[in-house]
Amino acid sequence: MSYAENKPLQIAIDGPAGAGKSSVAKVLARRLGCIYLDTGAMYRAVTWLALQKQVAFDDMDGIKDLLQTIELEFKDVDGMQHLYCNGTDVTEAIRTPEISANVSAVSMIPQVREAMTAQQQKIAAGSDVLMDGRDIGTTVLPNARYKFFLTASLEERARRRALELEQKGIAVDMEQLIADIALRDKKDSEREVSPLKQAEDAVLIDTSSLTFDEVVENLFMRIKK
Secondary structure, eight states: OOOGGGOOOEEEEEOOTTSSHHHHHHHHHHHHTOEEEEHHHHHHHHHHHHHHTTOOTTOHHHHHHHHHHOOEEEEEETTEEEEEETTEEOTTGGGSHHHHHHHHHHHTOHHHHHHHHHHHHHHHHHSOEEEEESSIIIIISTTOSEEEEEEOOHHHHHHHHHHHHHHTTOOOOHHHHHHHHHHHHHHHHHOSSSOOOOOTTOEEEEOTTOOHHHHHHHHHHHHHO
């Protein structure tokens, strides 16, 4: 679908870990008929590959070589979006606690952000797209027509992440999970390159006491208006 002035529609959803961005974005994109791009998954894939290749996160030459060889592709598999890294389906592999604990360190590397941002902007230039992440409205798509910043209390975000992990058979230490998410918030907000923050023109939505369907409907109606 095309919108005003025949320009591709751009929707940015930002927020901290566990705020429900990805789940909401997937459903919302389907309802709007646009491409959904999980930018966080891209950074997780880089983290996964670095760990697989045993490239230290402070090895800039190694990271640069990694970025020159990495190929990321989103594919629809039985109605679900899967991410492939150099031909390997990493959809589940990038959601482990090990990746979550290290992805912020990788996201801080300027060369990584530059490479991923370039890929994301290229996709958005030719298609109606909905992206979620931490710097979409401020850095990746600063001129997006619609911007939202989703948040929730630390405890609620930890509860949601715990449920997600348990459904995948991953044991959860709740106290450790809360500490991990709090640390990630700190790292994401304080990094020098494209820190997590709400864009000045983004709509803030606290999802702590809202159901999933209520959040989706809230964003959908704001866009349809």
